[in-house]
Amino acid sequence: MQLYNTLSAEERAIIIDDAGKQRLTLSFYAYAKIQDPKKFRDDLFLAWNKLDALGRIYVANEGINAQMSIPEENLEAFRATLEVYDFMKGIRLNEAVEHDDHSFLKLTIKVRHKIVADGLNDETFDVTDIGVHLKAKEFNEILDDPNTIVVDFRNHYESEVGHFKGAITPDVETFRESLPIINDQLQNHKEDKNLVMYCTGGIRCEKASAYFKHQGFKNVFQLEGGIINYAKQIEAEGLESKFIGKNFVFDNRLGERITEDIISQCHQCGKPCDNHTNCENDGCHLLFIQCDDCKAAMENCCSTECLDIIHMPLVDQVRLRIGKQVGNKVFRKGKSENLKFKHSGELPNNSLATAEKQADIRQKIKVKKVLLGKAEHYYVKAQVGLFTIENHDLNTGDKILISGPTTGNQELVLEKMIVNEVEALTAKIGDKVTFEVPFRIRLSDKLYKIVN
Ligand SMILES: [Zn+2]
Numbered sequence: 308m309q310l311y312n313t314l315s316a317e318e319r320a321i322i323i324d325d326a327g328k329q330r331l332t333l334s335f336y337a338y339a340k341i342q343d344p345k346k347f348r349d350d351l352f353l354a355w356n357k358l359d360a361l362g363r364i365y366v367a368n369e370g371i372n373a374q375m376s377i378p379e380e381n382l383e384a385f386r387a388t389l390e391v392y393d394f395m396k397g398i399r400l401n402e403a404v405e406h407d408d409h410s411f412l413k414l415t416i417k418v419r420h421k422i423v424a425d426g427l428n429d430e431t432f433d434v435t436d437i438g439v440h441l442k443a444k445e446f447n448e449i450l451d452d453p454n455t456i457v458v459d460f461r462n463h464y465e466s467e468v469g470h471f472k473g474a475i476t477p478d479v480e481t482f483r484e485s486l487p488i489i490n491d492q493l494q495n496h497k498e499d500k501n502l503v504m505y506c507t508g509g510i511r512c513e514k515a516s517a518y519f520k521h522q523g524f525k526n527v528f529q530l531e532g533g534i535i536n537y538a539k540q541i542e543a544e545g546l547e548s549k550f551i552g553k554n555f556v557f558d559n560r561l562g563e564r565i566t567e568d569i570i571s572q573c574h575q576c577g578k579p580c581d582n583h584t585n586c587e588n589d590g591c592h593l594l595f596i597q598c599d600d601c602k603a604a605m606e607n608c609c610s611t612e613c614l615d616i617i618h619m620p621l622v623d624q625v626r627l628r629i630g631k632q633v634g635n636k637v638f639r640k641g642k643s644e645n646l647k648f649k650h651s652g653e654l655p656n657n658s659l660a661t662a663e664k665q666a667d668i669r670q671k672i673k674v675k676k677v678l679l680g681k682a683e684h685y686y687v688k689a690q691v692g693l694f695t696i697e698n699h700d701l702n703t704g705d706k707i708l709i710s711g712p713t714t715g716n717q718e719l720v721l722e723k724m725i726v727n728e729v730e731a732l733t734a735k736i737g738d739k740v741t742f743e744v745p746f747r748i749r750l751s752d753k754l755y756k757i758v759n
């Protein structure tokens with residue numbers, strides 16, 4: 308019986324692309340009394356693995372918190388696996404605003420002490436006495452009330468790229484830090500103000516609203532389903548968005564656009580930009596905002612120090628990392644003195660620039676590609692790449708894609724190639740192929756053929 312993930316992220320990405328099926332990114336949570344979280348976890352893994360469901364899920368005695376990617380055609384079957392449990396009957400699944408087939412590449416279900424690290428002792432207050440849920444329209448109305456204080460219960464790197472206008476955005480790295488800070492700050496407004504709160508999908512506010520009621524706040528409200536659901540409702544009902552910018556999300560997309568406003572800057576050059584990335588140096592992996600120009604110049608690194616490191620042989624890189632604490636990769640909290648344009652705490656409420664219309668994100672899904680092989684070398688001066696063919700064959704005239712973490716996704720049409728040192732029209736498995744590549748590529752970049 309397989310109870311754990313066995314494929315690597317890369318292997319999974321290829322399988323997903325080859326299957327060519329549309330996938331949905333969604334999230335949900337439920338607070339409930341789970342007697343045996345380990346058994347609950349195993350049962351879910353078996354049911355979901357069969358449905359090709361992927362994602363990051365936490366289960367605990369207090370409930371479940373899930374972020375997932377599901378093949379669209381399996382959505383009803385997936386729903387049926389939830390309906391088995393009384394506490395998940397009719398549960399709202401928050402569908403993402405923008406879908407990406409690669410949002411999750413593994414099925415990871417972990418048993419935790421809690422489903423959200425809130426640092427609270429639930430025995431000391433009534434966790435079921437929560438704040439009033441507001442829908443988008445009601446939320447907009449209460450924001451117009453001068454007696455309202457609105458608080459963002461997310462972290463600094465989330466509110467930096469998007470937040471509700473006028474919100475208090477605590478300069479914190481974790482949810483648990485924000486609770487006492489806000490409690491202190493609003494000490495004198497427990498009775499006269501509306502305390503209105505929001506987070507990404509609503510889960511943090513379920514607990515925070517109960518905590519603040521227990522602290523004596525009289526008028527506590529929370530955004531139902533968080534920013535994700537708010538965005539859906541304003542679109543469906545044609546309401547004004549009082550949220551500006553991007554909604555940061557904890558998957559490979561790192562953010563979904565809610566309005567065209569860019570409210571943050573590239574941390575390196577200051578240009579308006581709201582694209583998060585992780586430093587290319589695996590020993591650093593800092594989460595920060597980087598524009599395309601800086602990405603190219605710095606090869607996706609956060610600093611010249613990291614740039615030097617990624618050009619060292621791998622053995623030396625690993626040696627440098629020994630004894631150093633590398634945080635939880637994707638979520639390594641982005642602060643470093645190298646980042647000159649990083650802002651946190653008080654954030655602007657105005658747009659710095661307008662985002663260019665992105666190509667339809669679903670386009671990516673329609674393109675089918677076949678993995679052919681990998682890059683072995685790049686001759687910088689001649690602008691020629693050397694590749695080994697490992698699958699299928701390559702023909703002149705083929706539309707190809709070269710893809711890698713630093714190179715990105717670059718397409719071109721193959722006009723001429725040298726196969727095993729002779730010019731030829733076809734290359735087969737095992738052949739060494741060179742051809743002109745007008746941009747820099749990296750060792751182990753993948754070579755695909757695009758088939759339409
Ligand atoms: Zn820049």
Ligand SMILES: [Zn+2]
Pocket residue numbers: 586587588591592593608609610613
């Ligand atoms: Zn770095």
